[in-house]
Amino acid sequence: MIRTNQLVKIFRAEEVETTALNNVNLHVEKGEFVAIMGPSGCGKSTLLNIVGMLDNPTSGEYFFEDIEVSKFKESQRTNIRKGKIGFVFQSFNLIDELNIYENVELPLLYIKMSAREKRQKVTAVLDRLNISHRGKHFPQQLSGGQQQRVAIARAVVANPKLILADEPTGNLDSANGEEVMELLSGLNNEGTTIIMVTHSPTDAEKAHRVIHLFDGHIVTENIRR
Numbered sequence: 001m002i003r004t005n006q007l008v009k010i011f012r013a014e015e016v017e018t019t020a021l022n023n024v025n026l027h028v029e030k031g032e033f034v035a036i037m038g039p040s041g042c043g044k045s046t047l048l049n050i051v052g053m054l055d056n057p058t059s060g061e062y063f064f065e066d067i068e069v070s071k072f073k074e075s076q077r078t079n080i081r082k083g084k085i086g087f088v089f090q091s092f093n094l095i096d097e098l099n100i101y102e103n104v105e106l107p108l109l110y111i112k113m114s115a116r117e118k119r120q121k122v123t124a125v126l127d128r129l130n131i132s133h134r135g136k137h138f139p140q141q142l143s144g145g146q147q148q149r150v151a152i153a154r155a156v157v158a159n160p161k162l163i164l165a166d167e168p169t170g171n172l173d174s175a176n177g178e179e180v181m182e183l184l185s186g187l188n189n190e191g192t193t194i195i196m197v198t199h200s201p202t203d204a205e206k207a208h209r210v211i212h213l214f215d216g217h218i219v220t221e222n223i224r225r
Contacts, residue, residue, distance in 0.1 A: 001028055001029060001030040001032075001064070001065060001161070001162070001193055002026065002027065002028040002051060002062075002063070002064060002162075002193075002195075003026070003027050003028075003061075003062075003063040004024055004025060004026045004027075004050075004051075004057075004060060004061065004062050004063070005025060005060055005061040005062075005063075006023045006024075006025065006059070006060040006061070007021055007023070007024040007025070007026070007047075007050065007057050007059075007060035007061070007062060007070075008021055008022060008023060008024075008057060008058045008059045008060050009021040009043070009046050009050065009055075009057050009058050009216075010058045019216055020043045020046040020216055021043045021046055021047060021050075021057070021216045022043075022215070022216035022217055023060070023217070024043075024047060024060075024213075024216070024217070024218055025218070026047070026051075026211070026218070028193065028195060029193075030161070030193055031188070031191055031192075031193055032193055032194075032208050032209065033184075033185070033188040033193075033194045033196070033206065033207045033208045033209075034194070034195045034196070034207055034208065034209050034210075034211060035196050035197075035198055035203070035204040035206075035207035035209070035210045035211070036048070036195065036196065036197045036198070036210075036211050036213060037197075037198060037199065037201075037204055037210060037211070037212050037213070038212055038213035038214055039214070042213040042214050042215060042216065043213050043215075043216040044197040044213055045166055045197060047197075047213070048164050048166055048195065048197050050062060051064075051164060051195060052081070052085055052087060052164045053069060053072070053077035053078075053080060053081050053085070054077075056070060056071065056072070056077075057070050064080065065161075067080070082107075082110050082111055082158075083107075083111050083158045083159075083160060084160050084161050084162065085160050085161070085162045085163075085164060086107070086154075086155030086156055086157075086158070086160040086162070086163045086164070087155055087163075087164050087165075087166075088148075088151050088152055088155045088163060088164070088165040088166070088168045088184075089151065089166050089167075089168075090166055090167035090168065090170035090171055091171065092139070092144075092147045092148055092150070092151045092171075093151065094139040094147060094150060094151060094154075095139070096138060096139050096140060097138075098138075099135065099136050099137060099138050100126070100131065100134050100135050100136070100137055100138070100139070100142070100150050101122060101126070101135040101136065103139065103150055103154055104122050104125060104126060104150060104153045104154045104157055105118060105122045105157070106154060107154060107155075107157055107158045108121060108122070108157060108158060111158060121157050121158070122157060125153045125156060125157045126153060128153075129149045129150075129152065129153050129183065130149075131146060131149050131150060131153065134146065134150075143176075144171055144172050144173075144176060145172055145173075145175075145176030145179060145180070148168065148169075148171075148172060148176065148180050149179075149180070149183070152168075152180065152183055152184070156187060156192070160192070161192070161193060162192070162193045162194075162195070163184070163187065163192055163193070163194045163195075164194075164195050164196075165184060165194065165195070165196040165197070165198075166196075166197045167197055167198060167199065168180055168181075168184065168196065168198075168203075169181060169198070169200060169203055170199070177200075177203070181203055181206050184196070184206065185206050194207075205224065207224060208223065208224055209221060209222065209223050209224065210222045210224065
């Protein structure tokens with residue numbers, strides 16, 4: 001599903017040049033759950049952003065479903081992302097001015113779909129994650145755990161093939177964090193491919209494979225099952 005070849009990402013600011021990724025070769029099969037670990041600043045989030053087509057590499061190749069996308073413009077990347085990739089962030093990234101129903105519906109606004117279909121999809125995913133009773137509330141009226149459930153609902157409402165999760169339990173207590181990981185594991189068991197950046201060894205235990213990054217390199221890979 002995902003393959004990178006000699007991926008390099010360099011950030012330049014005036015006289016400072018930082019190599020965030022250095023010749024990264026990554027291969028993720030459909031249906032895998034992969035955790036990416038490593039110290040802060042090692043390139044984890046940069047890699048996730050490139051895999052999610054939020055950014056382009058400086059050099060190297062990136063194949064998404066056998067399409068080489070590394071040189072695509074933003075409009076081209078957006079067209080591929082729509083309905084295929086869902087994002088879950090540590091900071092939730094919900095829109096405070098929209099209620100929970102509207103936040104979850106947001107990804108569907110960019111997909112050709114009838115109002116009835118959108119309503120059915122949003123209602124179904126809110127029911128599934130046990131937050132339908134919060135549909136008319138706003139993000140600031142919810143606990144952190146509830147907000148992350150909303151973020152997951154938004155990520156999966158369009159039935160994406162891939163979910164990218166960046167420290168999904170980082171702002172949660174242990175009980176809510178465990179609940180979020182169970183949700184992600186359940187989605188993976190249903191066939192969704194998941195790539196998760198985490199600092200938590202406990203969260204990484206949910207993954208099939210753990211990749212360790214250091215200074216922009218993949219240094220080890222551990223297959224868990």
